[in-house]
Amino acid sequence: MRTIIEPFRIKSVEPIKMTTREERLVYLENAHYNLFSLDSENVLIDLLTDSGTSSMSANQWAAIMKGDESYAGSPSFHRFEKAVQHLMPFSHIIPTHQGRAAEKILFSAIGGPGKYILNNTHFDTTHANIEYSGAIGVDLVIEEGKNPQSEHPFKGNMDIEKLEAFIKEKGAENIPLCMITITNNSGGGQPVSMDNIKQTKYICMKYGIPLFIDACRFAENAYFIKMREPGFENQSIESIVQEIFSYADGCTMSAKKDALVNIGGWLAMNNDDWALTCRNLLILTEGFPTYGGLAGRDLDAIATGLEEVVHEDYLHYRIISTQYLGDHLTKAGIPIMRPVGGHAVYIDARAMLPHIQPLQYPGQSLACEMYLHAGIRACEIGTVMFGLQADGVTELPASMDLVRLAIPRRVYTQSHIDYVIEALVEINENKNSLKGMKINWQPKQLRHFSARFSHIDSDEIRKKTIID
Ligand SMILES: *Cc1c(COP(=O)(O)O)cnc(C)c1O
Numbered sequence: 001m002r003t004i005i006e007p008f009r010i011k012s013v014e015p016i017k018m019t020t021r022e023e024r025l026v027y028l029e030n031a032h033y034n035l036f037s038l039d040s041e042n043v044l045i046d047l048l049t050d051s052g053t054s055s056m057s058a059n060q061w062a063a064i065m066k067g068d069e070s071y072a073g074s075p076s077f078h079r080f081e082k083a084v085q086h087l088m089p090f091s092h093i094i095p096t097h098q099g100r101a102a103e104k105i106l107f108s109a110i111g112g113p114g115k116y117i118l119n120n121t122h123f124d125t126t127h128a129n130i131e132y133s134g135a136i137g138v139d140l141v142i143e144e145g146k147n148p149q150s151e152h153p154f155k156g157n158m159d160i161e162k163l164e165a166f167i168k169e170k171g172a173e174n175i176p177l178c179m180i181t182i183t184n185n186s187g188g189g190q191p192v193s194m195d196n197i198k199q200t201k202y203i204c205m206k207y208g209i210p211l212f213i214d215a216c217r218f219a220e221n222a223y224f225i226k227m228r229e230p231g232f233e234n235q236s237i238e239s240i241v242q243e244i245f246s247y248a249d250g251c252t253m254s255a256k257k258d259a260l261v262n263i264g265g266w267l268a269m270n271n272d273d274w275a276l277t278c279r280n281l282l283i284l285t286e287g288f289p290t291y292g293g294l295a296g297r298d299l300d301a302i303a304t305g306l307e308e309v310v311h312e313d314y315l316h317y318r319i320i321s322t323q324y325l326g327d328h329l330t331k332a333g334i335p336i337m338r339p340v341g342g343h344a345v346y347i348d349a350r351a352m353l354p355h356i357q358p359l360q361y362p363g364q365s366l367a368c369e370m371y372l373h374a375g376i377r378a379c380e381i382g383t384v385m386f387g388l389q390a391d392g393v394t395e396l397p398a399s400m401d402l403v404r405l406a407i408p409r410r411v412y413t414q415s416h417i418d419y420v421i422e423a424l425v426e427i428n429e430n431k432n433s434l435k436g437m438k439i440n441w442q443p444k445q446l447r448h449f450s451a452r453f454s455h456i457d458s459d460e461i462r463k464k465t466i467i468d
Helices: 021-030 058-066 075-087 099-110 124-132 160-170 194-206 218-228 237-246 272-285 296-309 312-331 362-374 414-429 458-467
Strands: 092-096 116-119 136-139 177-181 211-214 250-254 265-269 344-348 379-381 402-406 437-441 452-455
Touching (some): 021 362, 058 296, 075 092, 075 237, 075 296, 092 099, 092 272, 099 124, 099 250, 099 272, 116 160, 160 194, 194 237, 218 237, 218 312, 265 272, 296 312, 312 344, 312 414, 362 379, 362 402, 362 414, 362 437, 362 452
Parallel strands (some): 116 136, 177 211, 211 250
Antiparallel strands (some): 092 265, 250 265, 344 402, 379 402, 437 452
């Protein structure tokens, strides 16, 4: 059979509130054209993020009922620890309330001024936590990973030559840790090959530098290895995952991604001294080491989620349905970042809307139109997010103006995705009518969360809608 079906059926449903374009115009105006300010109940298809938005299975909800809320030594912790160690066999597993808490603790313990932390591409919270400790985060992804049109199968790979050159230049004594992010979220959800992880480990070992994996999408990465890397086609996902982590000395994890839960994370490592320091910091900000920042029931939901996320049927559906969306947009002539990554499709709004200057935010204009036209919420990743410089005044175009369609895990069906495709095809047919935008108010930092926008010619847009 060629038709790929969702490998689950639906036992519990959540109604979507249907809205008209006129209603959505009112909601969007009240939100000052900032999609983060919308009430989510007024969104039909929410593709803002894949983080913490997964549907849990019947087995996970059942596991929640078994959660033991003892302060210390809960059996929920032991089930969690066993499930993590089955895939990631590190000696110390330290639960946290989410990924960034694991990062904060790790870099408080080993970061600091004068130090460098290397990665293929640091995720933004990772980068921010490294800099907060006084250390410097360095990105060393391969050149193909920076080119949106390159079809390289493992665009998340570390540039091994640059890695070694950097270590030689700055001195291994100033590099307490090297990381590798799988899949490379900031680079478009692109996978890293097993061979590249092995080579990264080899260089790290040569210079005595521990290697940690930012493991958020480890299962999606393992599936790409199975599909694309010669020699892995007949291996189970579990054994690929186990091999990946056999090359690492520890990991940070956001359970809101590939543990199929709505909150949680962990920090894991083999180094006993580091673990002692990290557990002491954990007690200050998260909680006792057998619950971290979580409830016992959350630990049980993670344990079950980790069993489910390595099922090949699930991963096949997950990766193929993201690819299906990307391939249909490509076929319709809508420019996207290629090849499609694991968790999201990124539309190149600057290429799609060449009549809108980068400083008039083509990504924001497209994201707003997706909401007005079809109630779809996506996320601008471009000049709105990155254009404002550190002085809080100067503005420069970001390197790209993208709109990210992040796909929540096990939430939407094929017909939801077909609806998204149809909406984008219709928008693309009328793309010349889309207008640039301006910012009427913004904070000095992280403006994308709260800035207020309007269309450059918003009266005209409004009239057109009413005539429609
Ligand atoms: C989401 C994410 C994090 C941070 O995790 P949170 O749970 O959101 O704090 C770190 N690294 C990567 C690659 C991520 O995708």
